[in-house]
Amino acid sequence: MSVTPALQLVNIHKTFGAGTINENHVLKGIDLTLNPGEFVTVIGGNGAGKSTLMNTIAGSFPPDIGQVVVNGHDITELGIYKRATHIAHVFQDPSKGTATRLTIEENMALASRRGLSRGLRAGVKSEDRIKMKERLAILGLGLEDRLTTDVQFLSGGQRQALTLLMATLRRPDLLLLDEHTAALDPKTSAMVLEITEKIVREEKLTTLMITHNMEDAINHGDRLIMLHQGQIVLDVAGEEKNNLTVMGLLDMFQRASGDHSASDSLLI
Numbered sequence: 683m684s685v686t687p688a689l690q691l692v693n694i695h696k697t698f699g700a701g702t703i704n705e706n707h708v709l710k711g712i713d714l715t716l717n718p719g720e721f722v723t724v725i726g727g728n729g730a731g732k733s734t735l736m737n738t739i740a741g742s743f744p745p746d747i748g749q750v751v752v753n754g755h756d757i758t759e760l761g762i763y764k765r766a767t768h769i770a771h772v773f774q775d776p777s778k779g780t781a782t783r784l785t786i787e788e789n790m791a792l793a794s795r796r797g798l799s800r801g802l803r804a805g806v807k808s809e810d811r812i813k814m815k816e817r818l819a820i821l822g823l824g825l826e827d828r829l830t831t832d833v834q835f836l837s838g839g840q841r842q843a844l845t846l847l848m849a850t851l852r853r854p855d856l857l858l859l860d861e862h863t864a865a866l867d868p869k870t871s872a873m874v875l876e877i878t879e880k881i882v883r884e885e886k887l888t889t890l891m892i893t894h895n896m897e898d899a900i901n902h903g904d905r906l907i908m909l910h911q912g913q914i915v916l917d918v919a920g921e922e923k924n925n926l927t928v929m930g931l932l933d934m935f936q937r938a939s940g941d942h943s944a945s946d947s948l949l950i
């Protein structure tokens with residue numbers, strides 16, 4: 683019996699500003715199948731359509747054509763909030779993933795209710811606190827001793843680590859990471875990536891991670907895809923991915939895109 687894919691994208695097209703002078707055909711027939719637990723890094727130049735692809739999966743807007751199927755369920759028409767129970771989306775900006783004026787424990791309490799009852803005050807029981815401390819300790823940042831600290835007082839890296847933990851508190855079917863370490867300094871970025879790797883592997887999360895860092899794209903994940911002008915121009919896994927180098931990747935990108943200046947846009 684074959685395994686049901688965690689994600690199937692079938693012929694996804696998206697055009698912004700259709701019929702106007704700003705018409706922009708951003709996604710041009712994306713087909714992608716992810717197996718459960720697969721960790722895929724996504725690269726591509728500015729404006730290639732990476733975030734648009736993720737937004738389409740998360741339900742920010744429907745595709746014009748095509749289907750988004752998660753664990754065998756066609757969710758193409760499902761609204762963003764209904765999907766939030768199943769799909770976690772983490773962004774670049776550390777202030778986006780957490781409620782900065784609430785404490786760490788209030789944020790954790792809200793995250794644990796994601797997709798359930800909305801509008802409730804983030805009350806925290808003592809048994810919840812024990813579980814929260816256990817989860818926070820995984821990060822290795824000492825946040826387990828700061829449950830009542832407002833998130834606004836945390837550093838960018840601490841916030842992103844907390845965001846990641848919150849996004850995965852209720853195990854999502856899909857984890858979407860849109861340059862979630864790009865706003866951090868190199869050392870903090872490496873720390874958050876290490877935490878990402880740990881959570882993704884321990885929870886066996888099906889994950890798409892966009893990055894502009896070629897080395898991170900090579901060193902993390904089981905598979906690497908490259909987008910160029912709204913199409914997947916490269917899809918490598920296994921040995922081929924393990925053997926990738928930054929130079930080799932840039933070379934492949936130039937050949938795949940047929941554009942000799944393209945690698946510059948990839949590196950920006």
Ligand SMILES: Nc1ncnc2c1ncn2[C@@H]1O[C@H](COP(=O)(O)OP(=O)(O)OP(=O)(O)O)[C@@H](O)[C@H]1O
Nearest residue numbers: 698699706708726727728729730731732733734735
């Ligand atoms: N909501 C929107 N409305 C109109 N145009 C949009 C919208 N979102 C994205 N675009 C356009 O779609 C194109 C692709 O943008 P997208 O954000 O997907 O690129 P990207 O690959 O994520 O680039 P970057 O690496 O710079 O983040 C761009 O030309 C962008 O201006």
Ligand SMILES: [Mg+2]
Nearest residue numbers: 732733734860
């Ligand atoms: Mg983007």
